[in-house]
Amino acid sequence: MVHEKPPCIGKNIQRIRKQQQITLSVLAERSGVSKAMLSQIEAEKVNPTVATVWKIARGLEVDLDTLIKGESEKAKKFMVTRAEDTTTLETVENGPHIKVLSPIAMAEDLEIYLLTFEPGNVLESTAHEPGTEEYLTVFKGEVSVKAGAKEALLKEGDFIIYNCDIDHTISNESPEKSVVHMIVRFPKRQWE
Amino acid sequence: MVHEKPPCIGKNIQRIRKQQQITLSVLAERSGVSKAMLSQIEAEKVNPTVATVWKIARGLEVDLDTLIKGESEKAKKFMVTRAEDTTTLETVENGPHIKVLSPIAMAEDLEIYLLTFEPGNVLESTAHEPGTEEYLTVFKGEVSVKAGAKEALLKEGDFIIYNCDIDHTISNESPEKSVVHMIVRFPKRQWE
DNA sequence: AACAAATATACATTATATTATACACTTTTA
DNA sequence: TAAAAGTGTATAATATAATGTATATTTGTT
Numbered sequence: 001m002v003h004e005k006p007p008c009i010g011k012n013i014q015r016i017r018k019q020q021q022i023t024l025s026v027l028a029e030r031s032g033v034s035k036a037m038l039s040q041i042e043a044e045k046v047n048p049t050v051a052t053v054w055k056i057a058r059g060l061e062v063d064l065d066t067l068i069k070g071e072s073e074k075a076k077k078f079m080v081t082r083a084e085d086t087t088t089l090e091t092v093e094n095g096p097h098i099k100v101l102s103p104i105a106m107a108e109d110l111e112i113y114l115l116t117f118e119p120g121n122v123l124e125s126t127a128h129e130p131g132t133e134e135y136l137t138v139f140k141g142e143v144s145v146k147a148g149a150k151e152a153l154l155k156e157g158d159f160i161i162y163n164c165d166i167d168h169t170i171s172n173e174s175p176e177k178s179v180v181h182m183i184v185r186f187p188k189r190q191w192e
Numbered sequence: 193m194v195h196e197k198p199p200c201i202g203k204n205i206q207r208i209r210k211q212q213q214i215t216l217s218v219l220a221e222r223s224g225v226s227k228a229m230l231s232q233i234e235a236e237k238v239n240p241t242v243a244t245v246w247k248i249a250r251g252l253e254v255d256l257d258t259l260i261k262g263e264s265e266k267a268k269k270f271m272v273t274r275a276e277d278t279t280t281l282e283t284v285e286n287g288p289h290i291k292v293l294s295p296i297a298m299a300e301d302l303e304i305y306l307l308t309f310e311p312g313n314v315l316e317s318t319a320h321e322p323g324t325e326e327y328l329t330v331f332k333g334e335v336s337v338k339a340g341a342k343e344a345l346l347k348e349g350d351f352i353i354y355n356c357d358i359d360h361t362i363s364n365e366s367p368e369k370s371v372v373h374m375i376v377r378f379p380k381r382q383w384e
Numbered sequence: 385a386a387c388a389a390a391t392a393t394a395c396a397t398t399a400t401a402t403t404a405t406a407c408a409c410t411t412t413t414a
Numbered sequence: 415t416a417a418a419a420g421t422g423t424a425t426a427a428t429a430t431a432a433t434g435t436a437t438a439t440t441t442g443t444t
Contacts, residue, residue, distance in 0.1 A: 009242060023390080023392085024391070033433095035391090035433095035434095036395090036433065037432050039393055040393085040431085040432085043392095043393080047242065047431075049239045049240060049241045049400085049401075049431070050245055052431080064260055065260060068256055068260070078342040078344075079354070080351070080352045082350050083350050086349070101327075101351040102353075114349070135294070148270075154272065155274075155275065157278070157291070158272060158273065159272070159294070161270075162271070183375065215420080215422085216422060217420085225402085225403095226402065226403050228403065228424080228425090231422060232401090234422095235422095240401070241401070241402090241431075
């Protein structure tokens with residue numbers, strides 16, 4: 001998401017520094033950034049370079065994007081999606097029955113599905129963008145999972161994580177129906 | 193995670209700009225940062241301020257931390273956790289049977305569980321840190337979910353999202369066993 | 385209340401980011 | 415082939431970041 005305003009780094013730094021109960025002098029020593037500069041930054045009087053902010057993040061022992069992004073005040077969520085309201089995806093012939101559990105607005109980097117494979121059903125997927133992962137839970141039956149050159153047979157209660165930025169396939173080669181919970185985790189959006 | 197080196201913003205900017213097939217002049221126009229500056233940044237010859245990088249992120253229509261963090265070269269994951277190897281958590285008396293599906297190393301902000309509630313079982317939780325969310329899929333039976341003042345009865349196939357940085361409870365008030373898939377999503381780690 | 389210590393901010397100076405312009409190189413057009 | 419256009423880089427001038435030091439403010443001690 002492209003923000004309308006530059007990040008309030010100074011405020012974020014000050015909040016975290018106070019939470020950690022350290023002074024400007026201590027942070028200056030830990031970070032290698034002068035006390036005067038830290039004061040100016042916290043007061044939003046200067047626009048620091050990225051390297052300077054990186055040094056401060058190191059001194060505070062937080063990730064750089066923690067300083068860049070502040071706490072966002074969000075309304076508490078409580079959203080139910082009823083079974084009969086979930087979106088069903090039609091896949092190719094001989095594909096599984098797919099229900100989309102996660103609403104679009106849930107999280108931009110997570111999608112959650114419920115897949116029902118009749119015997120012989122196959123779900124073939126091409127490579128997604130680099131860094132994408134899938135997490136599968138087998139609720140019922142068994143499925144075979146292939147990603148790249150690797151393959152595994154999963155039974156009820158098994159769990160798997162794999163990168164799906166390579167071609168990958170899920171199939172039910174057993175004589176019984178199988179039900180799989182699938183989470184697709186994308187890396188943060190990089191460009192349109 | 194605290195990095196050992198400052199981020200290679202210039203390289204990230206250049207990669208994304210080339211992926212979008214735009215020139216330095218075009219990016220200069222879109223971002224409000226001079227063409228010469230962009231050239232120096234991409235060549236890692238200068239250390240830009242955060243505001244300048246923010247302008248470039250806007251011009252590229254990407255999130256700021258996309259520029260700050262590059263693509264991480266990771267080995268492809270393919271990790272199976274067998275049903276019999278999943279960790280079982282003992283909860284309080286009359287609590288559900290909890291299996292931890294996600295290995296610790298999976299993702300620092302996601303935990304995945306399989307919960308089995310016998311009739312009458314209750315899982316009470318206190319508030320987690322701000323921004324934490326839970327996503328539940330009811331695989332079998334039905335459960336009642338309460339978060340703060342809100343409550344819902346979920347049946348098989350239903351899905352729910354809620355903030356769990358408030359007290360919340362999941363209970364099986366039906367005469368049948370119920371099975372729930374639960375994902376806990378934490379906000380990014382901010383400090384120790 | 386007075387003083388000392390700790391902490392934060394102000395300011396002059398130095399270092400470097402940022403821009404406008406010129407130049408170099410590559411690609412396209414006539 | 416030569417010229418024009420497009421693209422990226424170099425450079426000097428200007429603006430601002432960053433520091434060392436001094437000063438102001440706040441907190442703690444007597």
